[in-house]
Amino acid sequence: MGMIFETHAHYNDEAFRDDLDSIFARFPEKRIGRVVNIASDLDSIGECLDLAHRYPFMYCALGIHPSDSAPLTDELLEEIRGKLSDPRVVAVGEIGLDYYWDTPDREIQKHWFEEQLEMARQADLPVVIHSREAAQDTMRLMQDHRAEEIGGVVHCYSYSLELAKEFVKMGFFIGIGGVVTFKNARKLKEVAAGIPIDHIVLETDSPYLAPVPFRGKRNSSLYLPYVVDAIAQIKGMDPEEVISRTEENAERLYRLRS
Ligand SMILES: [Zn+2]
Numbered sequence: 001m002g003m004i005f006e007t008h009a010h011y012n013d014e015a016f017r018d019d020l021d022s023i024f025a026r027f028p029e030k031r032i033g034r035v036v037n038i039a040s041d042l043d044s045i046g047e048c049l050d051l052a053h054r055y056p057f058m059y060c061a062l063g064i065h066p067s068d069s070a071p072l073t074d075e076l077l078e079e080i081r082g083k084l085s086d087p088r089v090v091a092v093g094e095i096g097l098d099y100y101w102d103t104p105d106r107e108i109q110k111h112w113f114e115e116q117l118e119m120a121r122q123a124d125l126p127v128v129i130h131s132r133e134a135a136q137d138t139m140r141l142m143q144d145h146r147a148e149e150i151g152g153v154v155h156c157y158s159y160s161l162e163l164a165k166e167f168v169k170m171g172f173f174i175g176i177g178g179v180v181t182f183k184n185a186r187k188l189k190e191v192a193a194g195i196p197i198d199h200i201v202l203e204t205d206s207p208y209l210a211p212v213p214f215r216g217k218r219n220s221s222l223y224l225p226y227v228v229d230a231i232a233q234i235k236g237m238d239p240e241e242v243i244s245r246t247e248e249n250a251e252r253l254y255r256l257r258s
């Protein structure tokens with residue numbers, strides 16, 4: 001029987017400071033298997049590595065989120081690069097462009113996105129891409145850097161079905177989480193319906209984006225069964241099949257063995 005693979009969480013977030021172990025203790029009951037914890041700013045790099053070494057079911061991705069890229073320097077990037085050979089590191093991320101918060105300056109965001117794409121290529125790791133209101137520039141930079149050779153996931157996917165098909169053509173996975181349960185998420189439901197199941201991975205982005213009926217509350221991987229059910233319903237599939245197929249996909253994405 002498959003286990004739910006959580007491809008994107010931030011358990012280093014202070015929202016989990018008091019009860020991380022009690023959340024993890026309930027993973028078996030909700031059939032949560034492996035988790036990839038994703039770094040975002042400079043402080044989180046060390047925290048994500050620590051967590052991935054402490055918990056045998058956890059891996060991590062190391063990288064700097066576009067909104068946190070202002071303090072990056074070449075020296076700091078070299079420090080991150082040096083940690084990528086750690087066996088618990090399975091990806092570079094999250095990296096990308098965020099024109100919703102739109103800070104720092106777009107040229108700075110683009111610069112570090114490009115640098116980190118190349119860092120992933122050199123380390124032979126996939127990328128976890130964060131892209132918000134920046135569809136065109138994200139796609140253009142991915143094409144410029146031949147991202148189809150690097151591979152990865154577009155996490156918390158928020159664009160059109162048409163563009164999702166382009167990412168899938170590049171071999172990328174589409175990360176789908178709690179938003180798919182929202183009543184007004186017409187576009188994401190279309191995406192879930194329209195792309196093949198073998199390019200979908202499950203994620204929460206915990207502590208953010210809890211699914212209905214917990215919308216607005218702190219999210220955790222424990223709520224992933226709601227995302228499974230939503231995708232199963234949209235695709236007319238058995239929830240068990242959604243769990244096992246997306247688990248296989250996550251293994252392919254992060255190049256892990258079951
Ligand atoms: Zn995230």
